[in-house]
Amino acid sequence: MKGLVLESHGQRVTVRLQAGDQGVVQATLRGKIRLQNLKSTNPVCCGDLVELCYEAKTGDWTVEGVAERRNHMIRKATNLSKQTHALAANLDRVWVVCSLFEPKFSGGFVDRIALTAAAFGIPCRVLLNKSDRWNDESRSIAEHWREVYAAAGIEVWFSSAWSGDGLKELANAMNEGTQLLTGYSGAGKSSLLNALFPGLGAATGAISESSRKGTHTTTTATLYETGTGAAIIDSPGIKEWGILDFEPYEIAYHFPEIREHAPACRYPNCSHTHEPHCAVQLAVQDQRIHHERFVSYLSILTNDDQYN
Numbered sequence: 001m002k003g004l005v006l007e008s009h010g011q012r013v014t015v016r017l018q019a020g021d022q023g024v025v026q027a028t029l030r031g032k033i034r035l036q037n038l039k040s041t042n043p044v045c046c047g048d049l050v051e052l053c054y055e056a057k058t059g060d061w062t063v064e065g066v067a068e069r070r071n072h073m074i075r076k077a078t079n080l081s082k083q084t085h086a087l088a089a090n091l092d093r094v095w096v097v098c099s100l101f102e103p104k105f106s107g108g109f110v111d112r113i114a115l116t117a118a119a120f121g122i123p124c125r126v127l128l129n130k131s132d133r134w135n136d137e138s139r140s141i142a143e144h145w146r147e148v149y150a151a152a153g154i155e156v157w158f159s160s161a162w163s164g165d166g167l168k169e170l171a172n173a174m175n176e177g178t179q180l181l182t183g184y185s186g187a188g189k190s191s192l193l194n195a196l197f198p199g200l201g202a203a204t205g206a207i208s209e210s211s212r213k214g215t216h217t218t219t220t221a222t223l224y225e226t227g228t229g230a231a232i233i234d235s236p237g238i239k240e241w242g243i244l245d246f247e248p249y250e251i252a253y254h255f256p257e258i259r260e261h262a263p264a265c266r267y268p269n270c271s272h273t274h275e276p277h278c279a280v281q282l283a284v285q286d287q288r289i290h291h292e293r294f295v296s297y298l299s300i301l302t303n304d305d306q307y308n
């Protein structure tokens with residue numbers, strides 16, 4: 001029997017059956033699946049389609065196989081780790097949910113997620129939440145980021161789970177396919193889900209006074225079915241996105257503004273860091289490439305985990 005993984009807890013997964021009563025069952029991974037993908041901390045993740053077997057004698061469900069993924073969002077388990085962690089699979093869009101303050105916006109963090117999405121061919125958008133908190137000055141900062149990302153082909157949407165700003169458009173956008181909400185803890189992912197789909201019951205956390213960061217309320221990603229055939233995956237807040245070992249040319253390729261100017265560099269293998277006659281560096285100087293994005297590019301290239 002086939003099933004859709006709603007949640008993964010390592011060896012145990014929660015699965016929606018795709019036939020019969022379409023109930024939700026807990027299943028255990030067969031050892032061979034674990035062995036097939038030793039580099040991953042979780043060989044099966046939410047959004048995966050799996051083949052299940054039911055043992056009538058014991059009443060146990062086991063996962064016998066995993067269907068090939070269309071795509072996935074994976075990162076390093078930690079920045080220095082050789083192991084990877086799969087956040088979610090078979091996605092139609094990734095939303096990087098952010099706020100300007102509490103938690104503070106970080107272009108470097110957004111760019112790491114956007115690069116990963118681009119590398120796996122998944123459309124990506126930024127969602128700047130908590131617009132109810134903005135004054136004129138913060139709104140102009142928000143507009144600035146919108147311009148920066150427009151040049152990178154990434155739309156920046158504004159929203160507030162509290163005031164309802166932008167939720168109508170967001171609900172429409174969420175109405176098809178499988179969408180992943182990811183980003184820093186405390187940005188409002190779960191609050192947005194609950195505002196968009198009342199009754200979903202995603203756990204939210206208050207900003208803790210001591211750290212001014214969201215408390216940890218979700219420990220694993222959860223796939224919610226919206227009832228219209230669409231699905232939304234809420235994910236636990238992440239502190240840093242440990243980026244995979246991409247080749248330098250791949251990193252440049254997935255920054256569309258850099259890709260656009262690179263053909264005019266003198267050297268075909270130009271890394272845009274120190275070479276003479278570099279069209280990319282020139283474009284940064286002339287502000288045809290946004291400085292913020294170029295700084296991110298350099299920091300990813302040098303594997304610097306200091307986000308800006």
Ligand SMILES: Nc1nc2c(ncn2[C@@H]2O[C@H](COP(=O)(O)OP(=O)(O)O)[C@@H](O)[C@H]2O)c(=O)[nH]1
Pocket residue numbers: 129130131132133159160161162163184185186187188189190191192203204205206207214217237
């Ligand atoms: N001012 C404001 N606070 C919000 C908004 N959305 C969420 N919050 C608050 O931010 C904190 C973290 O929200 P939560 O949904 O748990 O964030 P998550 O970690 O990204 O899922 C909670 O205290 C929410 O009430 C919003 O649109 N505006």
Ligand SMILES: [Mg+2]
Pocket residue numbers: 189190191203204205217218234235236237
């Ligand atoms: Mg949450």
Ligand SMILES: [Zn+2]
Pocket residue numbers: 262265266270271272273275277278279280281
């Ligand atoms: Zn160059």
